[in-house]
Amino acid sequence: MEQEQTLKITKIKDGIVIDHIPAGKAIKVLSMLNVGENSRHTISLAMRVRSEKRGFKDVVKIENRNVAEEELSLISLIAPEATVSYIEGFNIKEKRMLKIPEVISGILKCPNQNCISNSKEPVQSVFRVINSNPLIAKCDYCEREFKGNELLGKQ
């Protein structure tokens, strides 16, 4: 069943497949990968595909592009159960589950305007993940705890 549905999108020769994205979040994933008007990659997107695991899911396929660890940890925050497959010559070279990191460094801005990490200091933002699903993380500087939507809202 799942196989059949996934085939709605063309197989890709080289690139990455991000599967098991929560239904409706694929566009958010693409924006995290900075895919936009000027993007040079071929992208296939399937939303609300039937999935065995949890009813519906989204799938994203990006050709001829790799994803950095940093990008993956960002995606894991909205798609904690997603998998990433690296495709080479139509074959899956590597497939792995995304994992929410224990510490999120540098990629998120602290939502607290009054936090020192938002000023011109030579430091990266640092959040410690307190709960992964639903996401709750604590800023290492102002020590406030934030929910996923607060952390990802402005990204």
Place this chain on the structure above:
Amino acid sequence: MIKNRSIITIDDISDDDLNEILTAADEMDRSLKSKKKINILDSRVMCTLFYEPSTRTRLSFESAMHRLGGAVITMADVKTSSVAKGETLADTIRMADAYSDIIVIRHPLEGAARLASRFTSKPVINAGDGSGQHPTQTIMDLYTIKKEIGRLDGLNVVLLGDLKYGRTVHSLILALSKFNANIKLISPPSLRIPEYLINRVKNKKSLEILDTMDGNISDADVLYVTRIQKERFTDPNEYQSLIGSYSINNSVMETMKKTSIIMHPLPRVDEIAPEVDQDPRAAYFRQAANGVPVRMAIVAKVLGGI
């Protein structure tokens, strides 16, 4: 053991540390009263960096260091110093690291003291950052309660006023909840304690969130009053109309227990009428005076003098 450690939040102080500090503060207090010379921090240097004014906190830290036989250097005025020229806090701290043995910082941004501690190997003491933590004030408040009432455990405590922005009350609530206090939080609805703070209190059943003093303060052992700032209200009439309901005068005092105490971090404005000062239960000036022995105890312990 807090020797050589930074004190950024009240969580940096274990229960054992706290007990040791309270005992040491008692000893410091006795030495001060007997005018005994205490030279345990001879030739050690404290650097105070105050990015916003707080006369009381600054003077009590500096007095504490002098009383211990140490010396104090300070950034004269943030407006004329290198900070005004755009120097980062990180760079200022690197400089302070080279010139001193302990750094005391107050800063308007939350997390500033934590950041400071990452740019120096010297211990950093947070003297207040943003609406965040002010751990030495909390220890001083606990010391005052213990000294005035004789114990810290299982007290009925009422916190009154601005519980949203008031930086001193947040860490006090967390500390008191560790001592099994029954805590009533009385504030105007717009100045209630933030949700994230309630989530950090282990026993939420011990917290009561209330809008009015009426009938809620008669069993209090401690009434902790904070200042409600006019600037928190967009409409000045709103401040005028509600300030009376969160102020203490002699008729409010009549409804309180004979053994209770009134505390306030000072400076006060309209929250406590001057007539209350004569009441033996008015503990706020004694509380302010406790700042020196408590900070002496903390600084001496951090620098390994005791």
